[in-house]
Amino acid sequence: MTATHRGAAPSVAIIGSGFGGLAAAIELKKRGFDDLVILEKADDVGGVWRENTYPGAACDVPSPFYSYSFEPNPRWPHRFSRQPAILDYIRGVVDTYDLRRHLRFGAEVSTAAYDDATSRWTVTLADGSTLEVDVLVPAVGQLSRPAFPDIAGRDTFAGPAFHSAQWDHSVDLAGKRVGVIGTGASAVQFVPELQAQVDHLDLFQRTPPHIVPRMDRTFSPLHQRVFEKLPVTELAERATWYAVVESLSIAWVYSRPLARAVRALSRAHMKRQTKAKPGLFEKVWPDYPVGCKRILFSNDYLPALARPNVDLVTERVTAITPTGVVTADGTEHPCDVLVWGTGFKATEFLAPMEITGRGGRRLAEVWKEGAHAYYGMTVPGFPNLVVMYGPNTNTGGGSIIYFLEAQARYLGAYVEQLAAGAGALDVRSEVEQAYDQEVQAELSGSVWSQCTSWYRQPDGRITTNWPWIGAQYKARAKFRAADYEVVAR
Template identity: 45%
Template sequence: MNAPADLPPELSTAVPFLQGPGPAEHCDIAIIGTGFAGLAMAIRLKQSGRHDFAIFEKAAAVGGTWRDNHYPGCACDVQSHLYSFSFAPNPDWSRMFSPQPEIRAYLERCTDQFRLRPHLRLNHELRRAAWDEAGGTWQLEMADGKRVRARVLVSGMGGLSRPAYPDIPGLDRFRGEAFHSQHWNHGYALAGKRVAVIGTGASAIQFVPQIAPQVAHLDLFQRTPPWIMPKPDRRVSAAERWLFRRLPFAQKLLRTGIYWTLESRVLGFVVHPGLMKVVERIARRHIRQQIADPALRATVTPDYTIGCKRVLISNDYFPALARANVDVVTAGIDRIEADAIVMRDGSRREADCIIFGTGFHATDPIPRGAILGQRGTDLLDAWRDGAEAYLGTTVAGFPNLFLVVGPNTGLGHSSMVFMIESQVNYILGALKAMGEHGVQAIGVRPPAQRDYNAGLQRRLARAVWSEGGCVSWYLDPKSGKNTTLWPGFTWQFRRATARFRLADYETRPLMRTAPAAQAGETSSAGQAVKA
């Protein structure tokens, strides 16, 4: 990355500051989002002695996906003793797999425990972030027009933040109630209603058992059945919680045991996909034990290798499908009418309410126009052939941008919090290196990013997600590449991100005059910055 004096003409002029009312706020580091990713970044910044940062959140409270998803039965599918920050253990989880309210409360407690409230900017939805090449800063504009200038931008927006809706003709003509599981309408009474549930993913298998006993009739529209394993859930006893509070090392031992148990799953996912046949036998037995009807059993049994799509866990989903007031519909939807869903075979399913359990835009979680890099390049255009980043964290052409839960950092077997902490530590290493070497801006070298991702795709081509005989949301719909998952053990990712190598990056020397020192701007602490 060249110094300003050496920039080509098309980059020699600063991007005009995004227009908006009032003075612009300035901070050294801007963090977007307050889920596990954003909060982990903020906490670790404070622990490292950095306090000039602000956390921008579109909603009125912290929590990310655990704030936005509050449908009946919402819970984690990774044991919470592992699905939590290593630096903030919680000895009081009520269950091995904690429900949504507990996880959200945990994130609120972490926000208070680490004194992040002064850094929060709630109700600040990012509209656009544009890189100012001449100024060497990111210029942010919020939905309400407020402006922010930051040297470093950290995206903690997450991969499961934008709900996906199916493109079904006639949806706009439906006269009943309709909502996505992420936007659950708790004010709508389902009792006595005919409810249509479209989708059979991770959300649906949690809320269907909760609502099936309430409704008059439930039609579950299934395109592809998921593989479902028994859920080894239980209450955590008062004695165990007492032990964890008095002897924190006991909880650490439990966390370590859970970690290595989950890591063993990689042997089937990546190392030898043939091993998944053993797991598949357990899943088939689970179906046989919970569904007596042979026809329904056949309907919910997948025809692809287990692990190809996300493996789900539940003890009450199959019994819910066996209820007399529940039908699993597989004919395929043709269109939606004012009061019914019409199938391709011409049959009609009347409905008072449609609930979409259709997941999220996992392969393109960041909307077009939200992040603009060098030469005004939209991040989505840089990802035209599928999202990719170096170590899932930095993207060529987007200096000083760090993605937490970026491309190919997702997991099919363990806790994303472990991956988040690995990325956060890598970003801290980058910030330290920039300070030690007097660097204003860094951008990953395109060959480094290209070689890294070529290696990832070679490994992914041999994994069950590619060879299992299915099409999943793990795969980019345009390129067919797996842009979502990490193809290996999480300790391998931790090792890969343990040391920041400045040699992998193009650098720009530190500017002698801070670009934030412009008339009318304020620091993140609210103090006026002299022009």
């Protein structure tokens, strides 16, 4: 639909060209707002799907559901698509929705400051250039900045060393001794790829993940033609997988019997896949409730650990030397190459950008005890700042794109309110505070509070996850003018 604007259409700057930023841009254009720029620090679109090119990189949500509802893709090569196919899909969306002319590459945002006098945002880029806009939409995601553990000697390793999100494809791993630190979602995908080519692999595990079968399949040309000619079939596939992955959220939030069933499925799968190496199951079976950490889908990770050229090391890593990794038992494990599979700084929202709002308030100061925002999008004291994939909008079981589409609709309604005469809107602090208290009260008793994970801050506050199911977010996250005060017209 196209909105009828009584005033001048607001100008909008979107930071980031991943799924969130593109969803925001498409929704605004559908509503008739064309004065927008998408600022992208890299030279291509794609977000995490541009950055993560490690061997085996793929999505662990089925592609018919991990895609925009308004842009189905009948040509997916697999049910769980690999990184190149997802990046191609994103590039195709950019062209289909005429977004390329709004893109500005090589535009890394350093600071953004709200001007009380003009009610506009001044955005400063790394090259020193600036631009002014009415609305600022950071869409940099929760998984965009690689995290490294604080281990003594980390920078002293003499051989090639890199994070999984910054894979060095120039390094030949054939015949090498490789050390991998971390056993999260990325490692579960790249470890089997490495095992097949390296001479020896030491995998250093802090806490193991629950693993369930990955029900992947290749979509043949016949499948693709059926999806293309009969779109209802792809819609049915999407609906089926929506139900499957949403059931995981239901298990974590509402149903202990369902959670027990998922745990039993995981245990049977992991037992079966580790029987080739005695003692391996005991090392990889988690000692925390299922769902507390991200559950992972794989059919080849555990068999890779059972191969003769892989050692799973569960002793704590205490130091890195020029030639290897030292564990708490005093053993030095020699390595030619070191790979960090240690995740992302998920709780450091919008860093390292410096954002200041009304009266010069720094967002980093407001969030010093933990990020919080109304439905993850708006923060008191920061008018016309609307965050995509912000605090407490991650899902423990579903597709983040489902959440992003709901947020894009909220943004669209927000900008329509501005165009109707409200020059700047600031979410009422009592509204945001009541919402945050409700969310945190629910999370404090959730399964995610029962172990250490990237969902939680060191003090235990959970700033990433939505505490209920995706359908409830979609139903609740509706723009209401009464939740905001007009601070400029």
